[in-house]
Amino acid sequence: MLPQTNESQITELRELDRRVMRLARIKAVLEWDQETNLPPEGVLERSEQLALLEGLIHEAKTSHHLGALTTGLHDATLPSDGDRALVDRLYRDYQRSSKLSQEFAERKARLVGLAQSAWAQARRDSDFQQFAPYLRQLVELARETADRVGYTEEPYDALLVEYEPFTTTKELRRVFDELEPGVSRLTARIKEAPPQDTSFLYRRYPREHQEAVVHEMMTLLGFDSRAGRLDTTAHPFCTTLGCHDVRITTRWDENFFNMAFFGAIHETGHALYEQGFDPRLAETSLASGTSLGLHESQSRFWENMVARSRPFAEFYFPLLRRHFPEALAGVDAEKFYRAVNRVEPSLIRVEADEVTYTLHILLRFRLETALLDGSLSSDEVPAAWNELSQKLLGVRPENDAEGCLQDIHWAMG
Structure with a gap:
């Protein structure tokens, strides 16, 4: 006893x-x-x-x-x-x-x-x-x-433990060292294939219709709107204000479909994780993510494995056609599916495809470890970012908003 x-x-x-x-x-x-x-x-x-x-x-x-x-x-x-x-x-x-x-x-x-x-x-x-x-x-x-x-080994270890307990910088570096050449080779092979038409994703998508579609998709995925809400911010995020109050945000672009749609589904994935905690854990430290990696696995699961899959695209494409008949004129579900899965190195992490997304994380990892160990000064960040973007992704930002200012996370401490 x-x-x-x-x-x-x-x-x-x-x-x-x-x-x-x-x-x-x-x-x-x-x-x-x-x-x-x-x-x-x-x-x-x-x-x-x-x-x-x-x-x-x-x-x-x-x-x-x-x-x-x-x-x-x-x-x-x-x-x-x-x-x-x-x-x-x-x-x-x-x-x-x-x-x-x-x-x-x-x-x-x-x-x-x-x-x-x-x-x-x-x-x-x-x-x-x-x-x-x-x-x-x-x-x-x-x-x-x-x-x-x-x-024990590197100053980055002391910060990493807040996000990935029991993981070391050395272990992460080994993972990235294995991934980088493989991802680069795969990207090069894909570039040799005929490009998919994505032009229709940049037609006009009125915000009010985007909002209606996003809210319907959130409901379809299981988001409880009685215990959460959607708002607008410069950088999408999910936050938990209580065991029955999980809020997400997204941003809107009337001339690019993917931003709000897949951004909101990504944050809905985070929210579903938060709304899914056992009620017995309410108001305890256990009612939070086991690790950031696990939390991110849920958001990217819904964003990519589900929302970008062919069966699910076929399922929700009629909804998109009803709301955007002009923008999607001449487009069928298969063409849409191929467009939203196009692999092409890009500047913005949150808009990156599944293949090159890892390289965006690697870019940040290398800059952050260099900032922590003193081999890079904060004033050198814009130039270092642009150089690494060119090296890893083959694209160079034309301005700071496309480069080192695109994410809010450094400002969050």
């Missing part, structure tokens, strides 16, 4: 975890609002609000009581696998977070709040210099994080 002490300790631990999760969800509401609705003049105050909340979250995650409970239960006999998973998760989080001060957590949250707004404006203006001062500070904070939490 489990000692009564352990049962009471687990109950206490769950309550402490619930407080952390509630604070984190409140912060997520402010972050969602910043990306969707916040007026420009509200950014400075919002960054202070986010810093305050992050400080409270850090204080709760590193409390002496939580640390004592996780340490005491770490090697104890527990009543269920779920309890073991929760204790192990909170133990790892405590060990890491306790190496970072509350002041550091607040400083980072404050900077990220400002950096995301600066990135959005810089991207609109295609001007890296507007974002450069923030990137320099973010890289410095990333290095400080690595120094504080420690690492």
